Amino acid sequence: MTVKNKILLPFLGLLFLTITISSQNKKGYKIEGKNVTFIFNVNDYPNIKNNGDPIEYVCVSGEFNEWAKDRWKMNKVSDTIYELHKDLSVFTSDFDWEFKFIVNGYHWAEPSDDFENIVDARDYKGHRLMSYNLKLYSAFATDYGNVTFKLKGYKDAEQVILSGTFNRWDESGFKMKPTENGWEVTLQLKPDIYQYKFIVDKHLWIIDPQNPSKVENEYGGYNSVLDVQKKVTFKLCDYLDAKTVILSGDFNDWSEEDYKMTQVEDCWVFNKNLSGGKYQYKFIVDGKWITDPANSIKEYDNDGNINSVCMVK
Known part of the structure; x- marks a missing residue:
């Protein structure tokens, strides 16, 4: 594992961390700096585009607002695009949220098949929603991130996935790239203690052989542990x-x-x-x-x- 931007790992010397979120773009939203922009494009939702009803307003509905149908109204920026800007500080906890768009207060927008960031969802009462929705993660893959995960070997593998507590053990989210020595992916992570593993060809779950820090899990095996820390300056004038x-x-x-x-x-x-x-x-x-x-x-x-x-x- 390689660290950037002064990250502290449990098995390395003391280094300082400065987190700066650069950018994250997926259908449905983008993250730039300290802001998230929700983006609704009617062309991405066949059930809305083809139902014949005029769009009066579009809202963002999700776990962060108890799946409200009319609370987070979006701004119309063109005939097909609606946007809503929010500060990341609005999202408490680990910023791991499910959401979807709702049109005119009753038409749930169903994503087209090429959405990669879709998950099955339920509302705050436990009722299953009409279809799929989108998902935000505080961690995201970017070449400018602060932690690079590397797995040596396994050159014959068709794919290797990084999975951990930073994405609720998603088995498809962070695809690692093949390198001369194995596989790697770079993430942007906020300060926290994370557990993670590598998934080789969908079935083989392995800990990080280069990281001696590990913890026993509920299945009788082990997860690798990463401690991302932030430099805090205490001052008394x-x-x-x-x-x-x-x-x-x-x-x-x-x-x-x-x-x-x-x-x-x-x-x-x-x-x-x-x-x-x-x-x-x-x-x-x-x-x-x-x-x-x-x-x-x-x-x-x-x-x-x-x-x-x-x-x-």
């Missing part, structure tokens, strides 16, 4: 007369001595690599515990103490 400032949090078992901060100009600074998630922390200034005065996000812990909160995405 002023307190220039302090002799010692310590960073303490649930990421270091609230140690009172491990993370000594360094004075840089008018602030105390400490850099820490963290996986995706929520962390509580405080500063210890010459023995006195304080919350981060520059961070308004705070919450109580189980002992009733108020701590600052850091979210890593």
Whole structure:
């Protein structure tokens, strides 16, 4: 496995990560930077194009809005194209969502057969929807991604698929490309801990032989493990007369001595690599515990103490 853009893997030395989503394009949507654009092209949906009813409005309906039929109305940009722009921050959790388009509040758009990103779907009540829909993943394949997965050998294989928790173990999504030494694919991944395997010719599931980090799965076998971490800079400004400032949090078992901060100009600074998630922390200034005065996000812990909160995405 090869890492780009300063990714931290569990079996490599400490490196820093900067995530920048470049672009992802599939029928039905595209992702550019921090935005997702839903795109409805009536020519992609034979049941809408051929039913003879005029299109009054088109909406995006999915897990993210409880399959609402009229909440996310799209903008008409041409006679056949409708678009809706959304910030990626709207999509919580792991940004793994199923959705489809609905016309005039009652015609579900059924994709044509050449859609690659279609899945069987059910609404929030568990009812099966009329046909197929589209699916978004937070992880996507791109030559400009930050993690390159490589599998040596298996040159006689017809295909090799990368599958893992980053795409809900999809068995067809990330097709690896043949190389001189084997197979590879590059993904863009946000900070998190992932499990994955390679699927050779649809039937042989194998762990990554180049990655010693693995975990036992529910089938009595193992999955390879990848820890993508992000560099977080903790900063406490002023307190220039302090002799010692310590960073303490649930990421270091609230140690009172491990993370000594360094004075840089008018602030105390400490850099820490963290996986995706929520962390509580405080500063210890010459023995006195304080919350981060520059961070308004705070919450109580189980002992009733108020701590600052850091979210890593």
